[in-house]
Amino acid sequence: MTPEELAAFHRRRRGRNYAMLAALLALVALFYMIAMARLTVG
Amino acid sequence: MSDSVMSNGAIRNGIQMGGAHAPLATSDDLQLDLSEARDWLALLKPRVMTLVVFSGIVGLLVAPGSIHPVLALTAILCIAIGAGAAGAINMWYDRDIDAVMRRTASRPIPAGRIRPEAALSFGVVLAVASTMVMGLAVNPVAGAVLAASIGFYVFVYTMWLKRRTPQNIVIGGAAGAFPPVIGWAAVTGSLSVEALVMFAIIFVWTPPHFWALSLYASGDYQRAGVPMLPVVAGARATRRQIWWYSLLLVPVSLLPVAIGMAGPAYAAAAGVLGAYFLYVMWRVKRDAQDESGVSLSNDAPARAGFRYSILYLFALFTALAADVLVFGA
Numbered sequence: 001m002t003p004e005e006l007a008a009f010h011r012r013r014r015g016r017n018y019a020m021l022a023a024l025l026a027l028v029a030l031f032y033m034i035a036m037a038r039l040t041v042g
Numbered sequence: 043m044s045d046s047v048m049s050n051g052a053i054r055n056g057i058q059m060g061g062a063h064a065p066l067a068t069s070d071d072l073q074l075d076l077s078e079a080r081d082w083l084a085l086l087k088p089r090v091m092t093l094v095v096f097s098g099i100v101g102l103l104v105a106p107g108s109i110h111p112v113l114a115l116t117a118i119l120c121i122a123i124g125a126g127a128a129g130a131i132n133m134w135y136d137r138d139i140d141a142v143m144r145r146t147a148s149r150p151i152p153a154g155r156i157r158p159e160a161a162l163s164f165g166v167v168l169a170v171a172s173t174m175v176m177g178l179a180v181n182p183v184a185g186a187v188l189a190a191s192i193g194f195y196v197f198v199y200t201m202w203l204k205r206r207t208p209q210n211i212v213i214g215g216a217a218g219a220f221p222p223v224i225g226w227a228a229v230t231g232s233l234s235v236e237a238l239v240m241f242a243i244i245f246v247w248t249p250p251h252f253w254a255l256s257l258y259a260s261g262d263y264q265r266a267g268v269p270m271l272p273v274v275a276g277a278r279a280t281r282r283q284i285w286w287y288s289l290l291l292v293p294v295s296l297l298p299v300a301i302g303m304a305g306p307a308y309a310a311a312a313g314v315l316g317a318y319f320l321y322v323m324w325r326v327k328r329d330a331q332d333e334s335g336v337s338l339s340n341d342a343p344a345r346a347g348f349r350y351s352i353l354y355l356f357a358l359f360t361a362l363a364a365d366v367l368v369f370g371a
Contacts, residue, residue, distance in 0.1 A: 012078050019079035030116065034179045037112035 081150040085133055085161055086126025086168075093355065094125040094221045100359040101225020101240060104303070104366040109229045113180050117228035120176035121221050123168050124188045128195040128217070130165030134158050135200050139266035145259055169196075176228075184227040191220030205267070208274040211256075215248030216241075222359075239297045243358070246294045249287040250323055251351040253280050257326070258341035278335030281327045284347070288323040292316035295358060304365045311361035315354050322350045 001009075098121040102114055109117070133140065133151055141152035150156040169192050177185025199214030222240035227233060253271055256263060257280055260272035272280045295312045298304040325343040332338060 009075065012076070015079045016077065016082075019082070030119070033112045034116055034175075037110045038179070041110050041113070 076155045077150060078155070081155045082164065084150055085130040085156065085164060086123075087129035087133075088126070090129060091122050091125050093352065094218065095122045096356060097240070097244060097359055098122075098221035098225040100363045101222030101237065102229055103225075103363045104236070104240075105226045105229035107229050109180075114228070117176065117180045117184060117225065120172040120180070120184075120188060121224050124172040124176070124192050125221070127165045127168035127172060128192045130161055130168065131196045132200045134162040134165060135196075136204075137161075139205075139268060142266050143259075143262040145262055176224075180228045181231045183231050183233065184224055187220060187224045187227050187233070191217055191224065194220070206269070208269050208271040210269070211252045212249050215252070216245055218248055219244035235301055236298070236303045239301060239303065240359075240362075242294050242297065243291075244355070246287060246291045247351065247355055250284045250291065250319075251348065251355075253284050253287075254323075254326060254344045254348040254351060256280070257284075257337070257344040276335050277331065277337065281329065281335070284323055285327045288320055292320065298362060304362055305369050307369060308361050308365035311365075312358060315357050315361070319350065319354050322347045 095118060098118055102109065102117060133149055136146075137151040137158055140146035140149050146152065151158055151161055173185050173189045173192065176188045195214070195217035199210065199217050203210040203214050219241045222244070223233065223237045226237035226240070256270045256272050257277055260270060260277070263270040264273045271283060275283075292312075295316055296309060299306075299309045299312070322343070326347045329341070329343045330338040337344070
């Protein structure tokens, strides 16, 4: 694997990791809001 | 020393270095891992998802009763993710035919950017997660209908019908008709005739919509051995079927008025939209063609028909939501 390919790999992996982080944070926020909503609705 | 050996050495050094370079195990892993975040998003078929989400929102809006905004948002999210999950599993199953079709050859699996088993896992996890969240956070009926829609798309359409019968999208089209029913169930916790009417509209709309596309993509389907109607029965018979289903669609689109779900405003909108739908599909039927039915106009009417069919459904459901919300029919 050439240095360019390795750099491209790191760039792709960084992108995937950020996407995963965003998805997990969104899930945390969503589950918190669902819990609050269910408490409000009863 | 060759480049590959040098790079393997660099990778092993990376493992010893730890930190950002730590998980690099072998050069094989690197070569396999060509995916970007947008490839995973592409597995969810975001363009198809737009219409799914929109019709789901309309189902939520026109349903009687109320739902907490957060739970409504959750329901929409689950519909979107569930539909996307079904799309990912579909791409996993159809990877062989996707690879030989021009329209789909650049999808992440046939292009080699995502491994098939990874796509399958991704789809199954999202399908189970979206169904569970819908069932637990919104209500069990909505969760059950979402599960049924995913199962129908994957098992009935993708695995059973698609490669076996030219009626594949007639029956399989039911999968795409579920979202407004799910939206309705999310609010009411039940199913009713209004939800089934919205289901019927999308169900009858699907054949002319999809067959218009398949008219100008039939070469792709032929290469892939998929028995779409133009491949099996020819373009002329397909145009006839498009016309008959279009004729059926107009009265079906007026069913919301017949059952008292919508009023004159919707009736007027459905009438105008339906009349133009018939005009567009009549042009498809009357397209200049040779003896075997092959278009002499590069299928220009079919392309226009496909584009208008999308606009039609968006406009029709917008009219339905507006009528119910404004006039409260």
